[in-house]
Amino acid sequence: MKEHDRDDPELDAVLTGVGPRLRRLRKDRGVTLSALSAATGISVSTLSRLESGGRRPSLELLLPIARAHEVPLDDLVGAPPVGDPRVRAKPIVRHGRTMVPLTARPGGLQAYKMVQEAGSGEEPEQRTHEGYEWLFVLSGKLRLLLAEHDLVLEPGEAAEFDTRLPHWFGPAEDRPVEFLSLFGPQGERMHVRAKPKRG
Numbered sequence: 001m002k003e004h005d006r007d008d009p010e011l012d013a014v015l016t017g018v019g020p021r022l023r024r025l026r027k028d029r030g031v032t033l034s035a036l037s038a039a040t041g042i043s044v045s046t047l048s049r050l051e052s053g054g055r056r057p058s059l060e061l062l063l064p065i066a067r068a069h070e071v072p073l074d075d076l077v078g079a080p081p082v083g084d085p086r087v088r089a090k091p092i093v094r095h096g097r098t099m100v101p102l103t104a105r106p107g108g109l110q111a112y113k114m115v116q117e118a119g120s121g122e123e124p125e126q127r128t129h130e131g132y133e134w135l136f137v138l139s140g141k142l143r144l145l146l147a148e149h150d151l152v153l154e155p156g157e158a159a160e161f162d163t164r165l166p167h168w169f170g171p172a173e174d175r176p177v178e179f180l181s182l183f184g185p186q187g188e189r190m191h192v193r194a195k196p197k198r199g
Helices: 009-028 033-040 044-052 059-069 073-077
Strands: 092-094 097-101 110-116 132-139 142-146 149-153 158-162 167-171 177-184
Touching: 009 044, 009 059, 009 073, 033 044, 033 059, 044 059, 059 073, 132 142, 142 158, 149 158
Parallel strands: none
Antiparallel strands: 092 097, 097 110, 110 177, 132 158, 132 177, 142 149, 142 167
16 A cells, blocks of 8 residues: 555545645636646646546645645645744854844745955955846945956845856945845746946
8 A cells, every 4th residue: 555545534634635725825826727837847738637536646736736836845745833833034154144034935936134254354355156146236236246247236226137247246335235036947037127337
C-alpha cells in the first residue's frame, strides 16, 4: 500500500479543503484559470480538477501556485496560525550594511530597507548574479558602479539593472546612505527606470 493511500482522516480533511481555498483565492484576485496556467506551467485541466477536488493536491502542484499568488504555502493548505501572526522584521547586519526585510513571502520580489555606513575603507568590488535589482535613495548619496558606468544617486532617484552585469553600490560620501532595494529573480522586472543625470 502506498503512503498516500493510507487512511488518515485528518490529512483527508486538510486536502479536501484545498480545492475550494484555491478557487476562492484565484477568484478574489480576479485571475482566470488560463492566466494561472500560464504563470505556473500547470495545465488548465489540472488546475480545474484541483479546485473541484478531482485531483489530489501535491507539493509539486501547490508550490508554483503559491509562488504565482505570492502567498505562503500554509495559506493554500489552511495550516493554523502559530503564535503571534504579526511579522517583526529582524535587521540583518553585514559589513556595515543594515538590511531590514520589508517582505515576508517566499519567492517573487523581495524588498529591503538598507542603511549603509560610510568609511569601510574597502575598494568597491563588482559582483554578478542572476536577477534584477531596483534601488531608490531615501537619504544621503548612493554610488552605483554598473559595468563601466559610475553613477551617484541622490534622494528621490532610482536605478534598475540586470544583476548579471558587474555591479557594486555603497555610500558616495563620508556619511551613511539610506535606500530601498527591490530584488527579483531572473525574468522579474520592476516597472520604474531612472535615467542617469548628464554631467
